[in-house]
Amino acid sequence: MKQHLIYLFSQAITALQQQALPADIHPVLQIERSKERQFGDFTCNIALVLAKVVRQNPRQLAQAIIAQLPATDWVARYEIAGAGFINIFLHPAAYHTVVDRALDQGERFGQSPMGQGQSVLLEFVSANPTGPLHVGHGRGAAYGAALADLLQAAGFKVSREYYVNDAGRQMDILATSVWLRYLELCDEKFIFPSNGYQGDYVWDIAADLHREKGECFHQPIAKVLTGIPADEPQGGDKEAHIDALIARCQTLLGTTAYRQVFDSALNRILANIKADLTEFGVVYQNWFFERQLHDQNLISDALARLQQSQHVYQKDGALWFRSSDFGDEKDRVMVRENGAMTYFAADIAYHWYKLEQQYDHLINIWGADHHGYVPRVKAAMRVLGGDKQKLTVLLVQFAHLYRGKEKLPMSTRSGQFVTLRELRKEVGKDAARFFYVLRKSEQHLDFDLELAKSQSNDNPVYYIQYAHARICSVARQLTEKGYSWQRAEADMQRLGNEHEQLLLGCVSRYPEVIETAAKAYEPHQLAYYLRELSQAFHAYYNAHTFIVADAALRNARLNLIFAVQHALKNGLAILGVSAPEKM
């Protein structure tokens, strides 16, 4: 609908450029929905924009533009208002075509060719497999999944990927934590390291290990602790303490046994994460393992390639990347003095790998605490030959969690956190998914659990689902009353009251909302729209009866509400929320 109007105006401008206007200007045509009924259906500010450039009276310019607009069935009339706005009043038939389109297209209603089939690799969540997903990850999951579906609806080909950090030091700490808990199950007594993973799930993994493998990983605690530097609470350094324990664990168990302990932790937690995400309605096309980068020498390959540039140097025994050449605050280490790769080195390799996949766009969704990390990764990608524009990093602010007034600590290490699973069980998948995307992603979010729980019954998601269920209910009533829906018998001209006009306008906006929201990477726009659409429907429902004796009117109203139903159902699906037929 909007596209058609933009086309008309561009024709008019082109025509004018052959007469009065200079040909070398390229104004951006902006046609927007009018805020108020008195200003028509759409409004265009092009005369104001042009007036500035060519120094002419905007109202006269508007008059000239209108004179050049091609004739169309859709527009009833144009009006010049205010400083020089052109208000567009549509013919009702223009809206009726949208209802037809919705009914014809069904579950494809709202899909747009905008993306032209361009491919997008969207990486999101990618939480370290060192513990269960918590409510902080939930926001990234809900946002990423909704964005993926949104982009898909807007004509992009989306591949969803989870990057599994299964090779870093944190994983060694986890494996060692599991082993120490296992030793406790073997009746060894000692103080658990302050920097170890303390969550109950570590006990569970250790218990499984003990049940399945018996005491085969058992080592006397004296042998484990001999020569280990003191932990922080005992006046030592917690990092040195845990690192020494990791090394001891590896030597005492040997490569194979260590791997077994390590993998038991990794596999169990990963399975847990996958199950959580699946039940949260989040699916991935690919799980990429960091270990793959090491096993296939992709990191050294990437570093070698980077070294061919002039942006890599040796200093203090370490290998540095001169990211400051590309606007980063300082240079970054890739290989440490002790020969170990940094996390950054692995990330360079991973992003190089992604570049090689020849996607049109790469999108990463990261926690906002990683924002300082963006310049160095982009810098590396430029050196590796990537297009600067290719990578987009979207930052999701962390959700600060409250239980009433009390702020809850959120630390995977200390084991104190509310899991995504707990949240889902308390407020439900639909409400949780919707609640997360109702906020703009870069907006800080105070998430009060008490509030979320207590309000779960009048959560806005039910309002929208209720609208959908009501429409389904109308369909059931229809047959109970001995009618059937006859789409072709409708006389759409009969839809004229205020509620119907409003609702027609709302439905016609749905395809535009998909495009605008996708373009801005903002699923929350869709969430707000769905609430607006539901509001217009509920008002209509309360004001008028649909199942009336007059067949032409009845079917016209049914056509309208079934069009609404498609918009609701399709929109909810994108947000990962179900559209129930009964509630």
Next chain:
RNA sequence: GCGCCCGUGGCUCAGUUGGAUAGAGCGUUGGCCUCCGGAGCCAAAGGUCGUGAGUUCGAAUCUCGCCGGGCGCGCCA
């Protein structure tokens, strides 16, 4: 200290990339089913858009300075 994000009714947040009289939800107050589902509808009250300047026909939106909050500034991940 430097960098990034943010500041909009009592609370939680929108505001279509600079447009016309700044909008919702929750909460508060008052109304509405003999009728397709009351998880609904209608109405009222509530605002110096943190603050001071600047840019222009026009600013919640763009620029700069302050105030306040969050995050980041490791050979951690």
